[in-house]
Amino acid sequence: MWTSYIKQFETYLKLERSLSSNSIEAYSRDVEKLAQFTEMTYPNTSALKLSYPQLQAFIQYISELGMSAYSQARILSGIKAFYKFLIAEELINDDPTALLEGPKLGRKLPDTLSVEEIDKLFAAIDLSTPEGQRNRAILEVLYSCGLRVSECVELKINNLYMEEKGVGFVRVIGKGNKERLVPIGQDATKYLNIYIQQIRPSIPVQKGFEGHVFLNRRGKKLSRVMIFTIIKNLVAAIGLKKTISPHTFRHSFATHLIEGGADLRAVQEMLGHESITTTEIYTHLDRDYLRSVVQQFHPRS
Numbered sequence: 147m148w149t150s151y152i153k154q155f156e157t158y159l160k161l162e163r164s165l166s167s168n169s170i171e172a173y174s175r176d177v178e179k180l181a182q183f184t185e186m187t188y189p190n191t192s193a194l195k196l197s198y199p200q201l202q203a204f205i206q207y208i209s210e211l212g213m214s215a216y217s218q219a220r221i222l223s224g225i226k227a228f229y230k231f232l233i234a235e236e237l238i239n240d241d242p243t244a245l246l247e248g249p250k251l252g253r254k255l256p257d258t259l260s261v262e263e264i265d266k267l268f269a270a271i272d273l274s275t276p277e278g279q280r281n282r283a284i285l286e287v288l289y290s291c292g293l294r295v296s297e298c299v300e301l302k303i304n305n306l307y308m309e310e311k312g313v314g315f316v317r318v319i320g321k322g323n324k325e326r327l328v329p330i331g332q333d334a335t336k337y338l339n340i341y342i343q344q345i346r347p348s349i350p351v352q353k354g355f356e357g358h359v360f361l362n363r364r365g366k367k368l369s370r371v372m373i374f375t376i377i378k379n380l381v382a383a384i385g386l387k388k389t390i391s392p393h394t395f396r397h398s399f400a401t402h403l404i405e406g407g408a409d410l411r412a413v414q415e416m417l418g419h420e421s422i423t424t425t426e427i428y429t430h431l432d433r434d435y436l437r438s439v440v441q442q443f444h445p446r447s
Contacts, residue, residue, distance in 0.1 A: 147190075147192045147193075148177075148178075148181035148184070148185075148192070148193055151192075151193045151194075151228075151237075152174055152177050152178065152181070152228075154231075154235070155174070155228055155231050156170050156173075156174055158231050158234070158235070159173055159227075159231075162234075172220075172224065173224045173227055173228070175224075175407060176221045176223075176224025176225055176228075177193075177224060177225060177228045179208070179404070179410055180196075180201075180204055180221075180228075181193070182409060182410045182411060183204045183207055183410055184200070184204075186410070186411055187200075187203065187207075188200055193228075193232065194232065194237055194238050196242060197242055198242045198243075198245060198246065201225070201242055201243060201246055202246065205222065205246065205248065207410075208221060208404075208410075211400045211404065211413060211414065211417065212258075212393075212396060212397035212399075212400040212401065212417075213258075213397075213401050214258040214397070214401055215248075217401055217404075218248050219248040222243075222248040223248075225243055225246075226243045226246070229241050229242065258397050258398050258401050259388070259395070259398045261402065261445045263386060263388075264289060264395075264398065264445075264446075266384050267285065267377075267380050267381070267384060267386070268282060268286070270380050270383045270384050271285070271380065276345045276348070277363075279337070279340055279344070279345045280341050280345055280346075280360060281376050281380075282337045283337040283338045283340070283341040283360070284298060284360055284368075284373060284376070285376075285377070285380075285395065286333055286338065286446070287301070287316070287330070287334050287338060288392055288395040288399075289395045289398060289399055289446065290330050290331045290333065290334035290440075290444065290446060291316055291318070291328040291329070291330055291334070291399070291416070292328065292395075292396045292399035292416055292417050293316075293328070293396065294320070294321075294393070295370050295373055295374075295391075295392035295393065296370065297318050297319065297320060298360070298373065298392070299358075299367055299368050299370060299373065300358070300367070301316070301318070301358070301359045301360065302357045302358060302359065303342070303357055303358075303359055304357060305318070305319075306330075306342075308330060308335045308338065308339065309335065314329070314330050314335060315327045315328065315329055315330060316328050316329075316330050318418065320418040321418065324418065326415065326416070326418045328416050329416070329439075329441075331440055331441075331444055331446055334446070338359075346359075346361065349363070349365050350365045351365040352364065352365040352366050355367050370392075373392050374391060374392060377390055377391065377394075378390075396417070399417075399444075400413055400417060402443075402444065402445055403439070403440075403443045403444060406442075406443035406444075406445075407443060408439050408442070408443040409439060412439045413439075416439075416440075
């Protein structure tokens with residue numbers, strides 16, 4: 147239903163607007179995101195029948211996924227172009243996107259890191275120290291799995307299902323004590339294994355923290371504040387002029403996957419979000435499918 151209109155839209159952009167293949171692909175991806183959301187949330191609703199409130203729900207959805215204001219505005223631009231095409235082809239009479247507003251780009255919103263900025267942050271970590279090896283593992287896990295900082299500090303060893311080559315899984319206890327399985331990529335697996343096998347055994351673990359993955363020097367679990375401090379110091383070390391927190395890695399995880407072309411429902415599943423609509427929780431996705439999404443679209447897999 148959507149596929150036919152998207153193909154016609156691509157032809158229109160090529161012949162009528164003479165856009166480059168890269169621009170056409172970008173516009174097409176934006177509309178495909180809307181199609182995925184519609185199929186999940188408003189089944190059997192065609193592009194011709196989508197209403198203004200439903201489009202508003204989509205904008206809210208991509209915002210709650212953690213996409214940057216710029217990315218949201220770009221997607222909205224693609225969707226508006228799509229509906230202008232439908233009107234030009236006389237497939238619809240009224241434009242449901244006419245009153246649709248994106249994020250105000252001038253407003254201070256949470257920053258998202260680029261892949262290059264993440265690489266610079268990781269490169270600034272001193273791996274010659276035990277703390278450096280631990281910190282590298284923490285940041286790799288935050289970015290590879292899109293974890294909340296609270297989920298990271300509570301991560302348990304018996305909830306790691308890692309593979310030496312390829313993508314394993316982490317069992318995460320999220321909000322409301324809900325469990326989910328999140329794929330963990332090769333880079334994160336590598337540094338996590340180094341920390342667990344070479345660094346953690348030398349730490350005098352305190353009673354009650356035997357199962358926690360990440361420990362401080364005294365053998366207790368790390369605090370949320372400590373992870374904030376680790377990131378703050380790295381940001382200062384590379385002179386990055388952005389407001390960065392552990393949650394920034396979660397935003398970046400979602401943004402980079404979605405902008406790379408990952409399925410919205412898969413990203414939502416990995417983030418542990420419920421449906422934007424209050425009456426529906428999206429279906430659980432096959433583990434092999436989630437694994438393939440991370441392998442195909444995550445920058446560090």
